[in-house]
Amino acid sequence: MxxxxxxxxxxxxxxxxxxxxxxxxxxxxxxxxxxxxxxxxxxxxxxxxxxxxxxxxxxxxxxxxxxxxxxxxxxxxxxxxxxxxxxxxxxxxxxxxxxxxxxxxxxxxxxxxxxxxxxxxxxxxxxxxxxxxxxLPCAGMTALIALEKLQIVQGDTILIEAGAGAVGQFAIQFAKQRGADVFTTASKHNHKLVKKLGADAIFDYHDKKLCEKIRRELGPQGFDAVLDSIGGDSTIRNIELMRFCGRIACLRPLPNFEQELMFRKAPNIGIVSLAGAWLANSLCAQQKMSFMSNQLxxxxxxxxxxxxxxxxxxxxxxxxxxxxxxxxxxxxxxxxxxxxxxxxx
Structure with missing residues (x-):
């Protein structure tokens, strides 16, 4: 007893x-x-x-x-x-x-x-x-883990998909605190919100000329990093928008990639999974989640x-x-x- x-x-x-x-x-x-x-x-x-x-x-x-x-x-x-x-x-x-x-x-x-x-x-x-x-827990820790995998530092350019979502809102704030230039996608009615959170450039994800407008704003170099929360074809599009050997953190299952794209971009792909800390029975990872919670x-x-x-x-x-x-x-x-x-x- x-x-x-x-x-x-x-x-x-x-x-x-x-x-x-x-x-x-x-x-x-x-x-x-x-x-x-x-x-x-x-x-x-x-x-x-x-x-x-x-x-x-x-x-x-x-x-x-x-x-x-x-x-x-x-x-x-x-x-x-x-x-x-x-x-x-x-x-x-x-x-x-x-x-x-x-x-x-x-x-x-x-x-x-x-x-x-x-x-x-x-x-x-x-x-x-x-x-x-x-x-805080799921969305906040997901944002923190994603930015850790992306190794965001001062001066990096990052694209944060779905900036008005909970993960996106936290990620914008953390990326700005690290000194990054933040690009994000959001519905038009949420542009004011993500701008207030610190986004430097905001794009309507419904825009058929989205990639063209991003490249015009970003220039030819491509993103240093991408937080990809949408998955599917968006992941492929986002890798196209990255620089050579850029970094992408994916919250969704990966699509099938063309080999040519992988050779041409050589992306560093990271997978974000809070569940893994429990499923892998990793006490260290579980304790780290508590540390991140304290930070939030x-x-x-x-x-x-x-x-x-x-x-x-x-x-x-x-x-x-x-x-x-x-x-x-x-x-x-x-x-x-x-x-x-x-x-x-």
């Missing part, structure tokens, strides 16, 4: 609300259910979940399924909540508000309570709201990082399903965050 401390005057229930996916499918059929509260192992925390940030990957796997999932499956990867149970001496402490990006191979966090290894969480500063913190929270706390506008989603199967369909369509700007419970402070 573990030596467990529990918050004074708080009785933990035996069951909790959760939202389950019975099986993957185009309709994203979710159900409101009651399940037992998770039991923690020696190095795990039990967290009362307050907010869950939704991501495109949640919607993608809700439709297509994931090889490591057992069904029914609880969706959700990005969570913020308060520690309510932990082994004595474990850090963070009971009562601390924490943020984390969950293990994609296990049950998700769209539930009243969730368990998480203590080394995988970051403590949320007092001046950061829980709903804002919930926008520090930036938000100090006012050097802006987060996407938050749209709150009700904690019901119907509302979450509707929100996931919106994720797939990509017809919104900002971040959808599910409100699970009232913050404890």
């Amino acid at each position: 573990l030596d467990i401390d529990i918050l004074p005057n708080i009785d933990l229930p035996q069951s909790m609300r959760a939202i389950e996916l019975a099986e993957p499918g185009e309709q994203i059929s979710l159900s409101d259910v009651r399940l037992p509260v998770p039991e923690c192992s020696e190095h795990e925390l039990l967290v009362k979940v307050e907010y869950v940030g939704l991501n495109p990957i949640d919607a993608h796997f809700a439709k297509s399924g994931f090889s490591k999932w057992q069904y029914p499956h609880i969706l959700g990867l990005d969570a913020v909540g308060t520690v309510v149970q932990a082994k004595k001496g474990l850090f963070p402490n009971i009562g601390d508000r924490v943020m984390w990006h969950a293990n994609i191979g296990e049950q998700g966090v769209l539930s009243d309570y969730a368990k998480v290894p203590n080394f995988a969480v970051s403590v949320v500063p007092e001046n950061v709201t829980a709903s804002e913190a919930a926008t 929270l520090e930036g938000l706390s100090k006012g050097t990082l802006s987060v996407p506008n938050v749209t709150l989603i009700e904690f019901t199967a119907q509302d979450v399903s509707r929100a996931l369909h919106t994720q797939i369509k990509g017809t919104f700007t900002g971040k959808q965050v599910v409100k699970i419970s009232e913050p404890t402070r």
Whole structure:
């Protein structure tokens, strides 16, 4: 029996609300259910979940399924909540508000309570709201990893696709902090937003003369780096826009490349995957995710990082399903965050 401390005057229930996916499918059929509260192992925390940030990957796997999932499956990867149970001496402490990006191979966090290894969480500063913190993990860490793979330094030119998306918004800010010249694509109605975030040159991705206009603005040298969040033909187009031996970080599966393009451009291609830290069972990578979370929270706390506008989603199967369909369509700007419970402070 573990030596467990529990918050004074708080009785933990035996069951909790959760939202389950019975099986993957185009309709994203979710159900409101009651399940037992998770039991923690020696190095795990039990967290009362307050907010869950939704991501495109949640919607993608809700439709297509994931090889490591057992069904029914609880969706959700990005969570913020308060520690309510932990082994004595474990850090963070009971009562601390924490943020984390969950293990994609296990049950998700769209539930009243969730368990998480203590080394995988970051403590949320007092001046950061829980709903804002919930926008950070997946999108913020993806942007940081992508720029690390791209080795962005002062004076580099970088193309950041989908600059108004959550990853794009964070990446623009981080690239500017590193001294890069930032080019980005966005719908016309989002040009003002990405300009405010620091983008130097903005292009409408619907423009049929997109490549021509980028080359006119960029000049003949090509981009030093590209953050490619679209995939498919866009990846091929972006490599064409790069200089010889340029660097590209891809968030989507790679298309089939023509050998001539590979010989002519010799691109350095990096793949970005937060899930790999868990699937490879790399403790070092998991701890690094916590360090990146601390960096994101520090930036938000100090006012050097802006987060996407938050749209709150009700904690019901119907509302979450509707929100996931919106994720797939990509017809919104900002971040959808599910409100699970009232913050404890």
